[in-house]
Amino acid sequence: xxxxxxxxxxxxxxxxxxxxxxxxxxxxxxxxxxxxxxxxxxxxxxxxxxxxxxxxxxxxxxxxxxxxxxxxxxxxxxxxxxxxxxxxxxxxxxxxxxxxxxxxxxxxxxxxxxxxxxxxxxxxxxxxxxxxxxxxxxxxxxxxxxxxxxxxxxxxxxxxxxxxxxxxxxxxxxxxxxxxxxxxxxxxxxxxxxxxxxxxxxxxxxxxxxxxxxxxxxxxxxxxxxxxxxxxxxxxxxxxxxxxxxxxxxxxxxxxxxxxxxxxxxxxxxxxxxxxxxxxxxxxxxxxxxxxxxxxxxxxxxxxxxxxxxxxxxxxxxxxxxxxxxxxxxxxxxxxxxxxxxxxxxxxxxxxxxxxxxxxxxxxxxxxxxxxxxxxxxxxxxxxxxxxxxxxxxxxxxxxxxxxxxxxxxxxxxxxxxxxxxxxxx
Numbered sequence: 001x002x003x004x005x006x007x008x009x010x011x012x013x014x015x016x017x018x019x020x021x022x023x024x025x026x027x028x029x030x031x032x033x034x035x036x037x038x039x040x041x042x043x044x045x046x047x048x049x050x051x052x053x054x055x056x057x058x059x060x061x062x063x064x065x066x067x068x069x070x071x072x073x074x075x076x077x078x079x080x081x082x083x084x085x086x087x088x089x090x091x092x093x094x095x096x097x098x099x100x101x102x103x104x105x106x107x108x109x110x111x112x113x114x115x116x117x118x119x120x121x122x123x124x125x126x127x128x129x130x131x132x133x134x135x136x137x138x139x140x141x142x143x144x145x146x147x148x149x150x151x152x153x154x155x156x157x158x159x160x161x162x163x164x165x166x167x168x169x170x171x172x173x174x175x176x177x178x179x180x181x182x183x184x185x186x187x188x189x190x191x192x193x194x195x196x197x198x199x200x201x202x203x204x205x206x207x208x209x210x211x212x213x214x215x216x217x218x219x220x221x222x223x224x225x226x227x228x229x230x231x232x233x234x235x236x237x238x239x240x241x242x243x244x245x246x247x248x249x250x251x252x253x254x255x256x257x258x259x260x261x262x263x264x265x266x267x268x269x270x271x272x273x274x275x276x277x278x279x280x281x282x283x284x285x286x287x288x289x290x291x292x293x294x295x296x297x298x299x300x301x302x303x304x305x306x307x308x309x310x311x312x313x314x315x316x317x318x319x320x321x322x323x324x325x326x327x328x329x330x331x332x333x334x335x336x337x338x339x340x341x342x343x344x345x346x347x348x349x350x351x352x353x354x355x356x357x358x359x360x361x362x363x364x365x366x367x368x369x370x371x372x373x374x375x376x377x378x379x380x381x382x383x384x385x386x387x388x389x390x391x392x393x394x395x396x397x398x399x400x401x402x403x404x405x406x407x408x409x410x411x412x413x414x415x416x417x418x419x420x421x422x423x424x425x426x
Contacts, residue, residue: 011031017037019039053089056082060118060119065093069098077107082109083105086115091119096127099113099130104134108140113147121155130163143175149181150194151180156192156193163201167204167205173211174206175216176213177216181219196222200227203231204234211280212240212242213242216249221249228260229260230261236266243276251283251284251285263276263277276310279309286317293323293324305331306325319354320355333368378396378400383403
């Protein structure tokens with residue numbers, strides 16, 4: 001054991017300090033511009049970990065940390081401001097970090113990995129995983145599985161990241177991977193993109209008074225490709241927007257993605273509290289293609305889209321999409337309300353549906369084309385006819401699963417709700 005002196009290395013990118021134990025991990029704060037590589041599992045049981053970096057004090061980790069897939073486990077996230085393994089990061093390189101069994105205490109922004117991200121240009125978080133994070137009655141401002149809050153952080157890309165078994169009750173924005181990501185504050189009016197590539201969230205349960213998204217709760221310009229949120233149980237209470245992928249964002253371009261689970265919104269006033277199967281609300285032009293949502297949507301107010309909850313004043317194209325929904329969405333794919341979110345002006349939004357199909361089980365307004373044979377939704381030919389790529393992207397176990405991207409099959413409500421229980425309308 002190195003006990004705070006590291007197991008070797010000089011701290012350069014080619015010769016990083018070797019992190020062997022909890023004291024080594026704590027010593028990372030002594031040189032925030034150096035490079036580090038974890039060489040053993042680190043168990044923080046009984047140790048009060050102080051987050052590395054503090055946005056409140058303007059202290060950011062700008063070096064590199066390679067977890068090398070070793071675990072950091074059994075710790076509590078807490079502190080006066082932003083908390084995680086890292087309290088605040090800037091132009092840092094974070095990769096291959098795996099956390100396990102994380103409990104969230106009291107702080108402003110909470111995450112298993114990074115509490116606050118800012119003071120940076122473009123950041124990539126790659127191959128990081130969370131296995132178990134719990135926050136009960138959290139009173140802070142934002143929670144994210146990997147990053148709680150990003151402000152002035154430039155473009156952010158999450159690659160090959162996973163979050164499993166997330167359980168949250170709170171009054172704040174909550175995202176399975178990213179909580180909140182705000183726009184550029186420099187005055188240069190930059191367009192900042194928050195991108196998710198080959199990311200997966202499984203078994204996420206959130207009850208919140210604010211925005212909820214399986215990937216991101218609040219983002220400006222979101223790009224999602226080859227991602228899934230599986231077995232989600234997401235609920236917005238008095239005020240909030242909720243969907244399986246994004247909570248509230250201005251633009252969401254999505255390709256090759258799916259969500260499964262339960263979406264519920266208890267908000268009672270119109271023009272607030274939107275719900276969607278995959279995307280909650282968009283206010284700028286975007287394209288959504290090769291996607292599906294399978295599960296239930298429950299809302300109190302009228303107006304809900306099974307793929308996009310609500311669209312405002314722009315044009316959206318939904319292409320090669322499938323809707324397998326029980327519950328009460330008014331529209332099978334896109335909801336277009338009469339007036340806007342921010343004012344009472346007439347909504348000028350428009351949308352196109354191209355090769356969109358629904359296993360229609362609702363009493364709302366029909367969109368797209370009807371699949372009137374339940375067996376077809378588990379056949380590869382159904383999706384290949386819509387242009388889905390089963391050579392390089394999608395997989396399917398014909399006759400026993402919907403299409404999936406990772407693992408042996410998608411983890412969804414079909415396991416608890418057999419196809420024979422779905423009423424098919426001819």
